[in-house]
Amino acid sequence: MNPDKPTAAAAAFKELKERAGAQLTQLTHDKTVIMVGTATCGCAAGALEVLQTFKDEVKKRNLGCAVIEVGCMGHCYAEPMVIIRKPNSPGVCYAHVNPVIAERLVNEYILGENPCPEFVLAAFEPNDILPSFQDFPRSRYEQKIILQNCGHIEPTKIEHYIVAGGYIALAKALEASPENIIEEVEKSGLRGRGGAGFSTGQKWRLCRQSPGNTKYVICNADEGDPGAFIDRALLESDPHSVIEGMIIAAYAIGARTGYIYVRAEYPLAVERLEIALKQAKKLNLTGAHILGSDFCFNIHLFKGSGAFVCGEETALIASLEGHAGMPHHRPPYPTTHGLHGKPTIVNNVKTLAYVRHIINNGADWFAGIGTKKSPGTAVFALAGKIVNTGLVEVPMGTTLRQIIYDVGSGIPGGKQFKAVQIGGPSGGCLPESALDLPVDFNSLKEAGAIMGSGGMVVLDEDDCMVEMARYFLEFTQRESCGKCTFCRLGTKQMLEILTEFTFGKGRIEDLDNLERLAEEVKAGSLCALGRTAPNPILTTLRYFRQEYEDHIRLGKCPALMCQHLIAYYILPDKCERSCDACIGSCTVEAISPNKKRIKVIDQTQCVKCGTCLKACPPQYNAIVKLTPPSEVPNDNSKLKNQISKPQIKSKN
Amino acid sequence: MTKDKETVMLTMNGQTITAKSGTKLLWAALDNGIYIPNLCAMRDKPEPEAACRLCWVEIEGRQSPITACTEPVAAGMVVNTTGEKALKLARTGFELLMASHALDCARCSANGSCELQKIAKVLKCSLKPKRFRQLLRGLPVDESNPLFTYDPNKCVLCGRCVWVCRKHVKSGVLGFAHRGFERRITTFGDEPIGKDCLNCSACVKACPTGALTMKDGKKKTDIA
Numbered sequence: 001m002n003p004d005k006p007t008a009a010a011a012a013f014k015e016l017k018e019r020a021g022a023q024l025t026q027l028t029h030d031k032t033v034i035m036v037g038t039a040t041c042g043c044a045a046g047a048l049e050v051l052q053t054f055k056d057e058v059k060k061r062n063l064g065c066a067v068i069e070v071g072c073m074g075h076c077y078a079e080p081m082v083i084i085r086k087p088n089s090p091g092v093c094y095a096h097v098n099p100v101i102a103e104r105l106v107n108e109y110i111l112g113e114n115p116c117p118e119f120v121l122a123a124f125e126p127n128d129i130l131p132s133f134q135d136f137p138r139s140r141y142e143q144k145i146i147l148q149n150c151g152h153i154e155p156t157k158i159e160h161y162i163v164a165g166g167y168i169a170l171a172k173a174l175e176a177s178p179e180n181i182i183e184e185v186e187k188s189g190l191r192g193r194g195g196a197g198f199s200t201g202q203k204w205r206l207c208r209q210s211p212g213n214t215k216y217v218i219c220n221a222d223e224g225d226p227g228a229f230i231d232r233a234l235l236e237s238d239p240h241s242v243i244e245g246m247i248i249a250a251y252a253i254g255a256r257t258g259y260i261y262v263r264a265e266y267p268l269a270v271e272r273l274e275i276a277l278k279q280a281k282k283l284n285l286t287g288a289h290i291l292g293s294d295f296c297f298n299i300h301l302f303k304g305s306g307a308f309v310c311g312e313e314t315a316l317i318a319s320l321e322g323h324a325g326m327p328h329h330r331p332p333y334p335t336t337h338g339l340h341g342k343p344t345i346v347n348n349v350k351t352l353a354y355v356r357h358i359i360n361n362g363a364d365w366f367a368g369i370g371t372k373k374s375p376g377t378a379v380f381a382l383a384g385k386i387v388n389t390g391l392v393e394v395p396m397g398t399t400l401r402q403i404i405y406d407v408g409s410g411i412p413g414g415k416q417f418k419a420v421q422i423g424g425p426s427g428g429c430l431p432e433s434a435l436d437l438p439v440d441f442n443s444l445k446e447a448g449a450i451m452g453s454g455g456m457v458v459l460d461e462d463d464c465m466v467e468m469a470r471y472f473l474e475f476t477q478r479e480s481c482g483k484c485t486f487c488r489l490g491t492k493q494m495l496e497i498l499t500e501f502t503f504g505k506g507r508i509e510d511l512d513n514l515e516r517l518a519e520e521v522k523a524g525s526l527c528a529l530g531r532t533a534p535n536p537i538l539t540t541l542r543y544f545r546q547e548y549e550d551h552i553r554l555g556k557c558p559a560l561m562c563q564h565l566i567a568y569y570i571l572p573d574k575c576e577r578s579c580d581a582c583i584g585s586c587t588v589e590a591i592s593p594n595k596k597r598i599k600v601i602d603q604t605q606c607v608k609c610g611t612c613l614k615a616c617p618p619q620y621n622a623i624v625k626l627t628p629p630s631e632v633p634n635d636n637s638k639l640k641n642q643i644s645k646p647q648i649k650s651k652n
Numbered sequence: 653m654t655k656d657k658e659t660v661m662l663t664m665n666g667q668t669i670t671a672k673s674g675t676k677l678l679w680a681a682l683d684n685g686i687y688i689p690n691l692c693a694m695r696d697k698p699e700p701e702a703a704c705r706l707c708w709v710e711i712e713g714r715q716s717p718i719t720a721c722t723e724p725v726a727a728g729m730v731v732n733t734t735g736e737k738a739l740k741l742a743r744t745g746f747e748l749l750m751a752s753h754a755l756d757c758a759r760c761s762a763n764g765s766c767e768l769q770k771i772a773k774v775l776k777c778s779l780k781p782k783r784f785r786q787l788l789r790g791l792p793v794d795e796s797n798p799l800f801t802y803d804p805n806k807c808v809l810c811g812r813c814v815w816v817c818r819k820h821v822k823s824g825v826l827g828f829a830h831r832g833f834e835r836r837i838t839t840f841g842d843e844p845i846g847k848d849c850l851n852c853s854a855c856v857k858a859c860p861t862g863a864l865t866m867k868d869g870k871k872k873t874d875i876a
């Protein structure tokens with residue numbers, strides 16, 4: 001690299017950036033900009049109607065505002081979200097916007113001076129009037145690297161990305177040698193975010209060193225994990241950051257062709273990627289002689305069928321080649337025998353999104369964030385019993401407690417925290433005692449979970465750990481490709497045992513059987529799907545064994561979740577005689593009044609749907625769940641006998 | 653010099669054996685008279701299937717057992733095919749297969765030549781494992797072929813029939829279908845086997861179990 005003599009790439013990029021800047025200024029300069037978050041999470045909450053309202057209002061009143069669509073800021077709990085930036089004012093972020101609020105914002109803030117504090121989530125810059133994001137406790141912990149642009153730029157405009165600092169890293173990388181790039185990435189300590197946490201630099205080096213002229217880069221955007229939506233959000237909100245990472249990776253390993261393997265079930269991600277790829281090609285950021293250099297690289301989009309196992313790299317490659325998505329034995333690894341037998345790197349969406357930041361800011365900067373063995377940030381998709389669902393990006397080493405309580409604002413409804421499930425069906429359930437664990441690849445693995453795809457589901461006292469394990473096993477069992485014995489039959493056997501537990505039918509020896517089989521499936525399966533499928537079982541057994549024993553020995557589900565182990569019961573002294581809300585709510589007519597007009601559930605009829613519990617007015621709150629079902633007082637049967645059917649009929 | 657490069661010396665169960673470099677441990681063992689349970693391996697397959705998960709061996713210096721069909725020999729390697737850890741995994745794999753196998757030896761024409769019986773003996777396992785719940789699939793038996801019967805309930809999904817079939821009929825009559833527990837050998841579009849089949853019976857000969865058997869009662873070993 002010679003800083004004094006700018007290369008062709010640098011010069012070409014400079015021109016590109018100036019043009020992009022000019023274009024963007026033309027669009028937004030001196031104008032109020034209204035940004036509506038229309039990633040999948042926003043759309044699900046009604047963002048498209050809000051978008052339309054703003055567009056209509058702006059047109060109708062000739063306001064001259066720019067209305068643009070942006071991606072996901074990570075505050076999914078507050079969707080639909082809108083950002084309004086007036087010239088010379090701090091940008092203001094509004095939460096839970098609907099068309100009515102949108103109209104008010106136009107009238108009062110855009111046309112007037114009232115920022116409508118009642119709808120404000122926060123302002124972006126500290127100011128005297130409104131609270132700002134900097135005041136949120138979570139801002140102490142959050143550090144956005146790959147989510148930086150998400151929700152702030154227009155994902156369908158490459159100019160916006162470039163003005164926000166995009167593609168600088170590519171121009172810089174093209175001036176360096178591929179070896180330099182690999183060295184930098186290796187030195188940064190970046191580990192793959194697709195689950196296993198393999199060193200990215202090392203992977204690239206192995207591939208570069210593999211003999212052959214044809215090599216491939218594959219971006220793994222299969223994200224089949226239930227509960228994970230980080231890759232989706234990134235692709236919908238900032239697709240170019242992933243594309244830029246891919247181009248740099250290709251340059252480093254010497255690939256001329258790349259594929260993005262994306263789930264067909266992510267239509268918006270597919271759409272935005274298609275647009276982004278077209279734009280990148282048009283500006284010669286992909287294609288022949290990128291930015292005037294000798295480097296040529298093309299990216300193709302491949303829509304996967306969406307099977308979970310297709311995210312496993314060897315299955316993904318088989319699927320790309322047109323075969324059934326079945327894993328095969330490794331070694332050989334893709335770095336030597338990948339797509340069409342050629343050296344290939346498979347990297348996760350997030351992994352690739354980090355690359356440009358490492359090139360821009362240097363390996364030491366990245367290595368200085370997070371923990372020694374897992375540098376950088378961790379991105380989690382917070383879900384379940386947590387106030388702030390959505391995406392968080394925190395330095396590795398942040399504790400679970402900080403993530404759940406400070407960033408996520410804790411458990412809603414004053415309920416008690418019970419466990420946190422990390423890493424989806426391949427991950428594990430960690431208990432309260434693990435809350436002070438600083439999370440990184442190694443600590444999670446030691447505790448029995450994995451980083452996986454970044455799904456983090458918080459569970460409270462109403463969640464049953466046995467049911468949790470059964471739920472995930474049902475998923476992996478269904479998603480097993482069926483090729484190898486341990487996964488195909490072992491997961492089925494384990495599911496069978498777990499299902500019996502939730503019916504209160506297990507035997508106590510089955511606990512040891514289950515644990516042993518889980519260990520063996522872990523050791524014996526061909527690919528990581530089978531090798532990690534037992535994790536939810538092993539961790540719940542390790543941390544919540546008592547709960548399993550309660551199911552088996554006492555037929556009791558302490559969380560009152562397993563339907564077969566609970567009964568609904570109406571407390572006679574709480575039941576209000578004049579009310580019959582529950583009677584009408586019961587779909588199977590299992591509830592009827594006794595002589596004193598106290599309502600009684602016929603346990604033999606009850607299908608345990610729980611509608612009556614919701615129907616009972618809160619001021620009476622007379623219906624409870626009991627476990628085991630034998631807890632229902634005996635006199636119930638006596639009461640039951642006094643009820644005559646005609647009485648029910650006359651009631652209706 | 654080149655000759656030395658081509659053959660490799662290693663130790664297996666205390667015995668020194670030689671094998672061509674690149675050979676997988678499973679074949680090296682079998683060629684030297686050491687039996688390792690296996691169902692899915694085929695010598696002429698370029699990539700091992702590695703699906704049955706029975707061929708576990710222990711290799712000195714490795715923490716956990718390795719499948720012998722996937723691991724190439726290496727000079728000086730010390731292999732134990734009868735280590736406790738390896739046997740334990742092999743037994744579990746075998747018992748899982750048997751728990752989903754429609755066991756009926758007395759009336760099965762594979763009786764006596766069945767590799768499952770052989771493996772049970774080697775592993776000292778019962779053919780009817782108590783450890784697991786019996787999970788059968790109850791699939792219909794295909795009698796459509798004039799020469800042989802296909803009983804999916806006895807199939808262990810080793811894939812040998814699929815492989816040999818591909819060699820005779822280019823597009824292959826037999827193939828895998830469905831996922832997970834539902835995975836089975838079937839024909840394209842689940843048509844009865846009779847339709848495009850050349851009646852070469854190569855699949856019956858290759859099948860290690862009673863899933864594919866001759867209707868005339870001929871033993872697999874007698875198929876030309």
Ligand SMILES: Cc1cc2nc3c(=O)[nH]c(=O)nc-3n(C[C@H](O)[C@H](O)[C@H](O)COP(=O)(O)O)c2cc1C
Binds near residue numbers: 200224309310528
């Ligand atoms: C069943 C299964 C599903 C997987 N799904 C994904 C996925 O959706 N996305 C992903 O990036 N990696 C997934 N992986 C991991 C990949 O095999 C591979 O390790 C990863 O893409 C490598 O990228 P990285 O080095 O950037 O992490 C999966 C692995 C398994 C076993």
Ligand code: SF4
Binds near residue numbers: 480482487525530
């Ligand atoms: S572990 Fe499961 S998904 Fe992986 S190869 Fe075996 S059966 Fe298929």
Ligand code: SF4
Binds near residue numbers: 859863864
């Ligand atoms: S039919 Fe026989 S050869 Fe074919 S997969 Fe089943 S067990 Fe193997």
Ligand code: FES
Binds near residue numbers: 701702703705721
């Ligand atoms: S012979 Fe090795 S896994 Fe089947």
